[in-house]
Amino acid sequence: MKKLLDKFLFAVMVLMVVAPAVSVFLWMLSLSLKNEVDTLAYPPALIPSAPTLDNFIAVFNGGPFFSYFLNSVIVSGAATLIAIAVGVPAGYGITRMKARKMLLTIMIARMTPAISFLIPLFTVFQAIGLTGTLAPIIVTHMVITLPITVYIVAGYFETLPRELEEAATMDGCSVWQSFRHVALPLARPGIMVAAILAFIFSWNNFVFGAVLAGRETRTLPVAIYNVLTFEQIAWGPLAAAALLVTLPVLILTLFIQKEIVGGLTAGGVKGS
Amino acid sequence: MSSVKLEQIRKDFGSTSIIKGVDLEIPHGEFAVFVGPSGCGKSTLLRMVAGLETPTSGNIFLGERRINDVPAKNRNVSMVFQSYALYPHMTVERNMGFGLMIAKTAPDMIRSKVEAAAKILGLDKLLTRLPRELSGGQRQRVAMGRAMVRNPEVFLFDEPLSNLDAKLRVQMRTEIRALHQRLGTTSIYVTHDQVEAMTMADRIVVLRDGLVEQIGSPTELYDRPVNTFVAAFIGSPSMNLLPGTVTSGAIAFGEGSRLALGGQQRAQDGDKLTIGVRPEDFRVVQAGAPGSLAAEVKVTEFTGADTQLVCTANGQEVIVVLHQRVSAQVGDKLGLIVEGESMHLFDTASGKRLG
Amino acid sequence: MSNLNSPADQPPRSLLARLLPSRLSPYVWFIVPALVVLMAIIIFPWGFTLWMSLFDWKIGSAATFIGLGNYADLVHDTRFLEAIFHTLYFTALAVILPLIFGTFAALIFNHKFPLRGLLRGMFLLPMMATPVAISLVWTMMFHPQQGVLNYLLSLVGIAPSEWVYSSALAIPCLVLVDVWQWSPLVMLIVLGGLASLPSDPFEAARLEGASTWQVFRHITFPMVLPFIMVAAVVRLIDALKTFDTIYVITQGGPGTASETINLYLYLQAFSFYQIGKASAVVVVFFVLVVALSLMLFWLRERSKWSDA
Numbered sequence: 001m002k003k004l005l006d007k008f009l010f011a012v013m014v015l016m017v018v019a020p021a022v023s024v025f026l027w028m029l030s031l032s033l034k035n036e037v038d039t040l041a042y043p044p045a046l047i048p049s050a051p052t053l054d055n056f057i058a059v060f061n062g063g064p065f066f067s068y069f070l071n072s073v074i075v076s077g078a079a080t081l082i083a084i085a086v087g088v089p090a091g092y093g094i095t096r097m098k099a100r101k102m103l104l105t106i107m108i109a110r111m112t113p114a115i116s117f118l119i120p121l122f123t124v125f126q127a128i129g130l131t132g133t134l135a136p137i138i139v140t141h142m143v144i145t146l147p148i149t150v151y152i153v154a155g156y157f158e159t160l161p162r163e164l165e166e167a168a169t170m171d172g173c174s175v176w177q178s179f180r181h182v183a184l185p186l187a188r189p190g191i192m193v194a195a196i197l198a199f200i201f202s203w204n205n206f207v208f209g210a211v212l213a214g215r216e217t218r219t220l221p222v223a224i225y226n227v228l229t230f231e232q233i234a235w236g237p238l239a240a241a242a243l244l245v246t247l248p249v250l251i252l253t254l255f256i257q258k259e260i261v262g263g264l265t266a267g268g269v270k271g272s
Numbered sequence: 273m274s275s276v277k278l279e280q281i282r283k284d285f286g287s288t289s290i291i292k293g294v295d296l297e298i299p300h301g302e303f304a305v306f307v308g309p310s311g312c313g314k315s316t317l318l319r320m321v322a323g324l325e326t327p328t329s330g331n332i333f334l335g336e337r338r339i340n341d342v343p344a345k346n347r348n349v350s351m352v353f354q355s356y357a358l359y360p361h362m363t364v365e366r367n368m369g370f371g372l373m374i375a376k377t378a379p380d381m382i383r384s385k386v387e388a389a390a391k392i393l394g395l396d397k398l399l400t401r402l403p404r405e406l407s408g409g410q411r412q413r414v415a416m417g418r419a420m421v422r423n424p425e426v427f428l429f430d431e432p433l434s435n436l437d438a439k440l441r442v443q444m445r446t447e448i449r450a451l452h453q454r455l456g457t458t459s460i461y462v463t464h465d466q467v468e469a470m471t472m473a474d475r476i477v478v479l480r481d482g483l484v485e486q487i488g489s490p491t492e493l494y495d496r497p498v499n500t501f502v503a504a505f506i507g508s509p510s511m512n513l514l515p516g517t518v519t520s521g522a523i524a525f526g527e528g529s530r531l532a533l534g535g536q537q538r539a540q541d542g543d544k545l546t547i548g549v550r551p552e553d554f555r556v557v558q559a560g561a562p563g564s565l566a567a568e569v570k571v572t573e574f575t576g577a578d579t580q581l582v583c584t585a586n587g588q589e590v591i592v593v594l595h596q597r598v599s600a601q602v603g604d605k606l607g608l609i610v611e612g613e614s615m616h617l618f619d620t621a622s623g624k625r626l627g
Numbered sequence: 628m629s630n631l632n633s634p635a636d637q638p639p640r641s642l643l644a645r646l647l648p649s650r651l652s653p654y655v656w657f658i659v660p661a662l663v664v665l666m667a668i669i670i671f672p673w674g675f676t677l678w679m680s681l682f683d684w685k686i687g688s689a690a691t692f693i694g695l696g697n698y699a700d701l702v703h704d705t706r707f708l709e710a711i712f713h714t715l716y717f718t719a720l721a722v723i724l725p726l727i728f729g730t731f732a733a734l735i736f737n738h739k740f741p742l743r744g745l746l747r748g749m750f751l752l753p754m755m756a757t758p759v760a761i762s763l764v765w766t767m768m769f770h771p772q773q774g775v776l777n778y779l780l781s782l783v784g785i786a787p788s789e790w791v792y793s794s795a796l797a798i799p800c801l802v803l804v805d806v807w808q809w810s811p812l813v814m815l816i817v818l819g820g821l822a823s824l825p826s827d828p829f830e831a832a833r834l835e836g837a838s839t840w841q842v843f844r845h846i847t848f849p850m851v852l853p854f855i856m857v858a859a860v861v862r863l864i865d866a867l868k869t870f871d872t873i874y875v876i877t878q879g880g881p882g883t884a885s886e887t888i889n890l891y892l893y894l895q896a897f898s899f900y901q902i903g904k905a906s907a908v909v910v911v912f913f914v915l916v917v918a919l920s921l922m923l924f925w926l927r928e929r930s931k932w933s934d935a
Binding site: 010011013014017018020021022024025027028031039040042043044082085086087089090092093094096097102105106108109110111112113114115116117118119120121122123124126139140142143146150175179200203204206207211220221222224225235238239241242243245246249250252253254257258260261 | 662670740752807875892905
């Protein structure tokens with residue numbers, strides 16, 4: 001009997017932990033499906049009486065949503081790809097050279113609020129006259145994508161036994177060949193995780209786009225912020241927009257949640 | 273052709289000196305075993321021949337070529353690692369063919385060489401497997417196959433059998449030996465296990481603390497160890513070492529315990545000498561017989577073929593191995609005699625062999 | 628024993644390696660591209676920031692060198708000083724509360740139960756979701772008339788609150804959002820630690836008759852403390868940097884009630900365009916972050932029970 005009680009209590013605790021996390025998302029979904037009547041109804045109900053997809057349609061019609069979506073994809077995609085291209089070899093080199101100083105630079109990057117980089121970069125971009133394009137946004141997003149890529153990838157390369165590379169050397173490999181044929185294939189899971197995490201954090205970024213983007217070059221988080229008004233309670237479309245913006249990220253998260261549990265803890269426990 | 277010569281090799285790591293001056297030469301085709309306790313530097317020497325470490329000073333020659341400045345990947349030397357170091361993401365076939373692929377060998381050539389080596393090692397049915405699907409012994413063979421396939425001038429083995437269970441180890445010892453007889457490649461084999469050294473080597477290099485203690489064939493090392501270290505290291509159970517003082521033609525161990533010295537030993541009264549006697553070189557006689565060492569049995573071990581007696585003589589532990597059934601009981605008192613030729617004499621202070 | 632590339636002592640070199648001065652490792656080429664990028668986007672901006680902080684510089688006008696003038700001004704700037712206070716208030720709560728909830732969650736998820744993987748994945752969502760999107764939803768939830776939170780309060784008989792429209796409650800509300808969002812990260816770090824703990828001490832304690840609470844208090848907690856400290860440092864840095872949530876939900880209001888240093892910084896730089904002054908704020912802020920982090924690092928060292 002006691003066992004049953006214990007199990008029940010445990011289940012309650014699990015619920016207490018998970019429910020708050022999930023409920024906000026459920027509420028977001030609920031708001032996005034409500035028509036005006038339901039939105040203004042009091043008491044607010046979880047399940048709308050007349051669920052509708054009108055809000056989503058309004059989002060697509062109300063502004064160049066696809067164009068903003070594309071901006072986000074381009075910016076985060078490019079920032080992630082460059083981070084991988086440059087960061088994976090760097091992570092490898094750091095572990096092989098035991099170059100702790102690079103990691104220090106990355107720590108500094110992490111400790112500084114993003115805005116600090118914005119100020120000088122913004123000044124420079126203004127002077128060069130690039131503020132109308134996506135390029136400066138991509139460059140600035142690398143502040144986010146590069147450090148996390150190097151950090152995670154370096155962690156993976158650390159776990160690679162040196163003997164494997166010595167064997168490759170004995171087999172006649174140069175440093176580059178040993179990297180290409182042995183280290184790289186074995187670090188592929190780590191590279192995937194790093195890429196997805198970098199993409200997610202870049203996608204979520206608001207501040208860089210807010211400062212650097214013009215009307216056409218906004219990324220999604222910036223775009224939906226500008227939709228917010230306090231006078232009217234046009235919550236339906238707002239909730240719908242919010243949902244659309246964050247949905248890709250949520251899906252990616254569920255996709256790699258096992259790796260996140262592995263990857264972030266390794267970095268978190270080891271490094272900062 | 274593919275002999276290996278180390279000349280005045282020294283290796284320092286920071287302020288610690290690991291190799292303190294090693295000279296040795298391994299002629300072409302010889303199976304040389306480097307043996308010694310942990311930390312003696314045997315692996316470091318091996319890795320210097322491989323090119324994975326650089327000597328702080330001294331020269332390494334492969335044949336007539338001085339290879340100090342030749343990078344490991346260009347030395348045409350193969351290594352079998354203690355943990356096999358198989359590429360986990362490649363099949364057995366790709367593992368074995370990897371070196372050839374890097375050397376830009378034609379794919380058909382690679383395939384035929386890999387298949388030939390696989391056949392010799394009994395791996396031909398396993399070519400498409402991944403390392404994690406193989407047993408320890410199989411992985412060991414793949415590691416050897418990978419080393420073989422490139423036809424190197426020298427094979428290097430870094431304690432390859434340490435990770436195997438005892439039975440497999442014995443089996444692999446024979447296989448490696450057979451392989452060497454078949455291929456005839458110069459080989460350097462590092463181990464801490466003196467049994468492996470004794471059973472596999474053409475010549476053994478005994479190392480301690482970064483210096484060579486003795487180089488010789490197994491028989492030489494067994495019959496004429498050059499100092500007490502080698503004497504105790506080689507042979508199992510170890511040689512008994514009994515320090516004492518020479519008194520009128522015999523060695524006295526205190527309290528009247530003495531062992532007669534053989535005629536050919538020229539030692540002075542008062543010399544402090546250590547006698548070395550292998551456990552199987554003792555003869556058991558009546559306790560108190562003249563010229564015998566008084567001993568009391570503490571433990572008897574019966575191994576089927578032999579009887580092993582652990583005795584105390586004069587406060588010291590003495591191990592006796594008899595190749596027959598003997599009904600000795602714990603507490604029995606016996607006398608031990610040694611034939612003159614089976615007695616090794618060492619100077620107690622320096623540990624060096626006399627005569 | 629493997630030190631394939633210890634700095635002063637390397638194996639003989641391949642062709643690629645010989646292209647470099649002999650003291651450099653051949654792996655340098657791997658790092659160079661990343662180094663270039665880091666110089667451009669992190670090191671250079673930092674240097675530039677330090678330099679700009681010495682000027683009175685508004686975008687569009689000329690810059691005047693004023694040495695440490697900006698820093699002197701900050702000392703007297705009441706708004707800035709209040710911002711520091713708000714920041715510390717927010718950060719203290721935003722570090723401690725997630726530590727508690729995250730650790731609790733980690734303890735729960737350390738046990739096996741059906742659907743654990745899925746539920747854990749769901750628990751992770753708040754920290755991965757787009758902060759702006761989430762903040763917008765929270766804004767709607769906080770709404771005094773139409774927001775669902777006041778409705779929930781009414782269900783338990785509590786009077787409706789002004790939530791973020793009250794100066795006193797603004798920061799606590801933001802902390803609530805932050806706790807919701809970042810407890811999962813604490814959970815991840817602590818869970819990783821819990822999973823790495825040896826099971827022997829726990830089994831021994833059970834055999835000796837310890838109750839669940841005693842096991843937690845005397846064994847689990849001390850052993851997991853180093854990981855909690857790691858999470859604390861991570862949370863500290865992130866909490867100090869919080870921007871999106873505050874900007875979207877309160878814009879630092881009502882008035883300046885929830886204006887943290889970060890918000891103040893944004894204002895100076897991109898509303899007032901006073902980049903000289905803003906740069907000084909960045910420097911001061913960084914010093915603050917480093918000081919607090921070092922303090923926590925020190926605490927963390929003291930809590931270690933192994934060489935891990």
